[in-house]
Amino acid sequence: MRLPALALFATAVLALPATAEPVHGIAMHGTPKYQAGFTHFDYVNPDAPKGGEVRLGVSGTFDSLNPFILAGKKAVGAGLTFDTLGRPSADEPFSYYGLIAQTIDIAPDRTSVTFALRPEARFHDGSPITAEDVEFTFQILREKGLPFFRSYYGDVVKVDIEGPHKVTFRFKDGNNGELPLILMQMPILSKAYYSKNAFDKTSLEPPLGSGPYKIASVDAGKSIVLSRVPDYWGKDLPVSRGHANFGTLRYEYFRDDTIALEAFFAGQIDWRRETSALSWAQRYDKPPVADGRIKKEAFETEQTAGMQGFGMNLRRPQFQDRDVRRAIILALDFEWSNKTLFFGLYKRTRSFFDNSDLGATGLPSPAELKLLEPWRGKIPDEVFTTEYKPPVTDGSGNIRPQLREALALLKKAGWEPKNGKLTNAQGQEFVFEILLENPAYERIALPFTKNLELLGIKANVRVVDPAQYEERMKRFDFDMTVELFAQSDSPGNEQRDFFGSAAADEPGGRNTLGIKSPAIDALIEQVITAKSREDLQTATKALDRVLQWGYYTVPHWNLGKVWVAHWDMFGRTDKRIKAGVDINTWWIDPKKAAAIGRKAN
Known part of the structure; x- marks a missing residue:
């Protein structure tokens, strides 16, 4: 299963067959859709313009930038600063492709998986992401992280560092075909950073990450601002192209959703996912909706409703x-x-x-x-x-x-x-x-x-x-x-x-x-x-x-749909994904933004 808090297999008779040689991606059943050498996922615009600010509304408050521990109220968006070993595609049931991991090698008896890391992978301070960081991350998440990690990684019995950029996870047996994909969801933490900073404490100090965004500013309990990393190490990878198009992500916190909705109509929020049938049916009778500056859209999903x-x-x-x-x-x-x-x-x-x-x-x-x-x-x-x-x-x-x-x-x-x-x-x-x-x-x-x-x-x-x-x-x-x-x-x-x-x-x-x-x-x-x-x-x-x-x-x-309302300033492809919508693949359209008085950069 995809790990929602953190991130949002290869031939085929048995689940997740052993690979004859290291591969670029794996699917849980069958072969992955995107073959070696692919340039980007089909549902993105690989040449999407970059820049601009998007403001998103959140109900509640926060007191921590650490999304991996039980203590504290986590800030939305903090997880976007961390890269993972792999990235899923949004138009397949369950396939992962290498991000920090360049290749994936599953043992013939399926009792281990080896990841060769990309030598160019870097944390935001310029330090390389190494096999030691991967091993450290696994251990600290399981020992001090959310209780979820202990059961999620429960079938891993050992981690071996095979070299500076090579790490092997060994399993208790070869029956858990999902484990290699689960491990590819792992957000990689800096061992050096957490040797000087407590992992298991709440903190409003921006942690060291490696992803396309980093935390630019925090107003405790009120807002968090993420800025796009211009020299992000993975920006040209096939799994990254067409993603993280906004220059700035600003999360504004409101006491409750009613106030957040009013802020949206007032132009303080740009994009909103609606979950209330009453609101969707009756509370969007506002001038910006009537004159077309705000668009209401329903996206069909192909996902399990749970x-x-x-x-x-x-x-x-x-x-x-x-x-x-x-x-x-x-x-x-x-x-x-x-x-x-x-x-x-x-x-x-x-x-x-x-x-x-x-x-x-x-x-x-x-x-x-x-x-x-x-x-x-x-x-x-x-x-x-x-x-x-x-x-x-x-x-x-x-x-x-x-x-x-x-x-x-x-x-x-x-x-x-x-x-x-x-x-x-x-x-x-x-x-x-x-x-x-x-x-x-x-x-x-x-x-x-x-x-x-x-x-x-x-x-x-x-x-x-x-x-x-x-x-x-x-x-x-x-x-x-x-x-x-x-x-x-x-x-x-x-x-x-x-x-x-x-x-x-x-x-x-x-x-x-x-x-x-x-x-x-x-x-x-x-x-x-x-x-x-x-x-x-x-x-x-x-x-x-x-x-x-x-x-x-x-x-x-x-519902079987996702309701989204947004100010008419965005571009996106018309390709369907299983979740219905993913704002991470949208971008700001300069002409549309200018028409409603917003800047694209």
Whole structure:
């Protein structure tokens, strides 16, 4: 899976075959699209003009420029200053091409990968990027970095420095075909710099990077400015051409998204990704939109939608019963919300791998049953007999049939209504908190709580500031919150961190739901060790079925599009990418910029 916080395989019968000789790029399954000698990715303009400033809006605040550790609230954009071993293409499922790494050499038994580094690769202070920096980065990320790294790199057992610009990673076995690509996502840090500067401390001092941008200025909690490095060492590489076209990236922070939207209309922000159906449908009736100075565009995506929903913390006693979780799911009236709140724009999410060929539909195939059978009696029986579908209402707002079913499930779990309040045998009332960071979710959560109230459940909605929210989530200090499990088209090691038992007890980890299931652990390993795209589909669908029937989240909805609004000052190609849009490949069009009074340089 691509590593979202940091970055945004080669012949073919088995997943990630061993290479007969060092290669320029690798694909998870099959051969990479771009062959040796390619000059640029198809979806970029290799001759895009450089320069100009782009202002982007961010809700919340920040107190750290270190994106790799658990402590602190990270500044958006800080990761853009670090180069990685490789770069993915945006028009393939999962392929990586050398950036810092000039070549990739996978051992015949797939138990190691060797990267030959480009001798010209440099940090911003002019010092070379060496194999020692790569080895240092791996060790410090795994020892002191985000908990995610420990599970992500868990199958690497040793790193050998073969020379000043050559490094080999050795694996516990040859079954994890994703590991070479995962390692190519690694942002490389300077060993010399961190020998003098603490890695595991929050800091507002710009760190030493190597990427196309470096941090030019910081106003703590308010803004961060990145400037393009004119002599960036990798600017002429095939993987870099057509990227990082803006001279300056300015991230302006706002207290909440409503204020950020007003700043956009006032011309203080240039480009915005919209995530609110209400805003998209009703709040763009402004003069700059009407006269064409602001453009609204919807980009179709070809990516897995993943799962967004109200996630229940299984560490809380009231959510440990599966019947209780099912009852709570029945209280959300998606059809009414879609019609009344979302203008009919969304579709209900039903899978943890929605909108892809990886999600489970229908009944299990024989190949899936082979993976599921060892767990019969230890996973829900419905996994074997019934296709999972979220509950459906008539959209009228009257969900009495669903509530009757929910109440029966709650009674089965030992909860009884008394004087309008749901209580258990110990006399404890069913009360929980829905913790929110984004106030926009209040309009969704409040109707949900009204339905829960009809069951005798008291759900309190609480909105906190981003810093407090992040701190509470690190400690798993919540009952229910909005969770998003973003998935790639090639899931793998990250599933351990999302749903693996070991990650459930790791503060700051991404198994925020607290799932601990030997069956899920085993199925995750089947996903990771899949030897072909067909095997991956089978294993992922089997995993999806167990997650679906576990009732761990109250499923929300997805769009299948990306909404973008921007001042009409940009150029871009018309080539589609799987994510729908990537501003990193856009540029400022001088004529368009002049027409709205903006400078291109």
